[in-house]
Amino acid sequence: MKNFLNEDFLLETKTAQQLYHNYAAQLPIIDYHCHLPPDQIAGDVNFNTLTSIWLNGDHYKWRAMRANGVNEAYITGNKTDWEKFEQWAATVPYTLRNPLYHWTHLELQRYFGIKELLSPATAKNIYDECNEKLQSPEYSVRNLIKNRRVEVVCTTDDPLDDLAHHQKIKQDGYAVKILPAFRPDKAMEADNTKALNAYITRLEAIFNTSIDNFEAYLQALKKRHNYFAANGCSVSDHGLEQLYAKKSTDLEIRLIFSRIRTEQVLLPDEVEKFKSAMLYHFAVWDHEKGWVQQYHLGALRNNNVRALMQAGPDTGYDSIGDFSQGKNLSAFLNKLEAEDKLTKTILYNLNPADNELFATMAGNFNDGVTAGKMQFGSAWWFLDQKDGMIKQLNALSNMGLLSRMVGMLTDSRSFLSYPRHEYFRRILCNLFGNDIENGELPNDLPWTGKIIQDICYYNAKNYFDFDKVK
Structure with missing residues (x-):
């Protein structure tokens, strides 16, 4: 666990580590193509739940959930946000070697400071902690x-x-x-x-x-x-x-x-x-x-x-x-x-x-x-x-x-x-x-x-x- 997603994640050599940390890591970002909704930026929205900001509209996650046998009601259906997140958390351990495993835990670390692995055992604590943070102005x-x-x-x-x-x-x-x-x-x-x-x-x-x-x-x-x-x-x-x-x-x-x-x-x-x-x-x-x-x-x-x-x-x-x-x-x-x-x-x-x-x-x-x-x-x-x-x-x-x-x-x-x-x-x-x-x-x-x-x-x-x- 100590080597997963540490500061040298994906950097296999000392030279790679130097190049990333000294030259690339702190550069600004120019995101010249995305599908972010302009209305939500104009309204400076705070999302109510981790599901609403993280799962809604994300067909990468949806495909993985379907492949893991999750019913559509928990994906695009009318189940509650918690129920949908619970099914995503149950899917994540099965995404090993899919980029979703990396992205999921990178995003939990970078935005919420959470280093625990997402699983059914950690889902409720992670969900509650993230939901609480999402209400603050910092997370608009x-x-x-x-x-x-x-x-x-x-x-x-x-x-x-x-x-x-x-x-x-x-x-x-x-x-x-x-x-x-x-x-x-x-x-x-x-x-x-x-x-x-x-x-x-x-x-x-x-x-x-x-x-x-x-x-x-x-x-x-x-x-x-x-x-x-x-x-x-x-x-x-x-x-x-x-x-x-x-x-x-x-x-x-x-x-x-x-x-x-x-x-x-x-x-x-x-x-x-x-x-x-x-x-x-x-x-x-x-x-x-x-x-x-x-x-x-x-x-x-x-x-x-x-x-x-x-x-x-x-x-x-x-x-x-x-x-x-x-x-x-x-x-x-x-x-x-x-x-x-x-x-x-x-x-x-x-x-x-x-x-x-x-x-x-x-x-x-x-x-x-x-x-x-x-x-x-x-x-x-x-x-x-x-x-x-x-x-x-x-x-x-x-x-x-x-x-x-x-x-x-x-x-x-x-x-x-x-x-x-x-x-x-x-x-x-x-x-x-x-x-x-x-x-x-x-x-x-x-x-x-x-x-x-x-x-x-x-x-x-x-x-x-x-x-x-x-």
């Missing part, structure tokens, strides 16, 4: 963020969001920048013309105008893009199975849009052409404003239809997909590059089989002007664990420049997830430390330490340039 969501040395948070926001919560946070003078990110997935979801048509109708209501042709649709969305920029946004994000780069004519897209407005079912070829056209226009707008565009690719979502009908989306029924990525990635990026409209871009993959593909594809489109312009992004979702991080770091090291990576993000809905940055930093320092002690890298700690600090903080600070957002 704004303080939870600020006290982890976070400088910037980018939330994930639909183009139709009025951004009122972000405006309130800014007006309050909160020390941490909470900025929106433009996530237009619903605006191009031509697979479901009924839902997309309803989305367009909502857009009409915002501007009190009729959107009866594709040009009007683009103009309205461009106004939303401008509105986001006026509210501090400089980052876009897309969650897709794969990039789309199907060629089409303007006339074809206009006709497809007309079919959408009458809720006709589109052919697969029409869906792909519409998505391709929308992605292209979004990318051009991002380039015009100098934004950073992010593409999260490869998730196969909502696999369990019966569970989807009962619990809804984003409840833990998604998985890694095996989509063909290379040709579309190349065609999409190449079209933008050929027109000199390719902005800074981060590519995230969900299938580890595609690591080297993504790393080499990013390298095809660096311009020799902006260091690290094209990023192979950090290990994402199911890969956001020790093995996945190491594989991503190794692929980037072998195929590109790890030294120019913009580091880690939480990609989380939980206000207790910031130890994931610590987790990443420890793994990163361990890789460098082992290489130094193996004689694979020179024993130059000042220079290696600088590279580690760049990856953990300074590269992101320079790449996103959030300091210019007032």
Whole structure:
């Protein structure tokens, strides 16, 4: 027990320990992609229970509980917060070698000072102690963020969001920048013309105008893009199975849009052409404003239809997909590059089989002007664990420049997830430390330490340039 989660957790050598403690540990955090709810930050919420802040919305934990035989009533159902927590505590001992075991105990230590292992025997004391602390001002969501040395948070926001919560946070003078990110997935979801048509109708209501042709649709969305920029946004994000780069004519897209407005079912070829056209226009707008565009690719979502009908989306029924990525990635990026409209871009993959593909594809489109312009992004979702991080770091090291990576993000809905940055930093320092002690890298700690600090903080600070957002 004395070695588990001690100060040298994951640091296998003296050099790794020096690199982490002397260079990485105290750096601030730039969390440039997450799913934290802006309304809870605007309201500076204090959560009533550990369940409400820790289990609600966390589909990582939900999947583990289901795998452990926990009934859905204790997961997304109507059982009490204590009953749900009790089932989570009973599951945790069975998560050995799952990253949840590390994250759970890191978060208990870092936020609540609790070093006991969570189990049925300790559950009630831990629950009561945490609940009591959560009522204090120190545990309001704004303080939870600020006290982890976070400088910037980018939330994930639909183009139709009025951004009122972000405006309130800014007006309050909160020390941490909470900025929106433009996530237009619903605006191009031509697979479901009924839902997309309803989305367009909502857009009409915002501007009190009729959107009866594709040009009007683009103009309205461009106004939303401008509105986001006026509210501090400089980052876009897309969650897709794969990039789309199907060629089409303007006339074809206009006709497809007309079919959408009458809720006709589109052919697969029409869906792909519409998505391709929308992605292209979004990318051009991002380039015009100098934004950073992010593409999260490869998730196969909502696999369990019966569970989807009962619990809804984003409840833990998604998985890694095996989509063909290379040709579309190349065609999409190449079209933008050929027109000199390719902005800074981060590519995230969900299938580890595609690591080297993504790393080499990013390298095809660096311009020799902006260091690290094209990023192979950090290990994402199911890969956001020790093995996945190491594989991503190794692929980037072998195929590109790890030294120019913009580091880690939480990609989380939980206000207790910031130890994931610590987790990443420890793994990163361990890789460098082992290489130094193996004689694979020179024993130059000042220079290696600088590279580690760049990856953990300074590269992101320079790449996103959030300091210019007032």
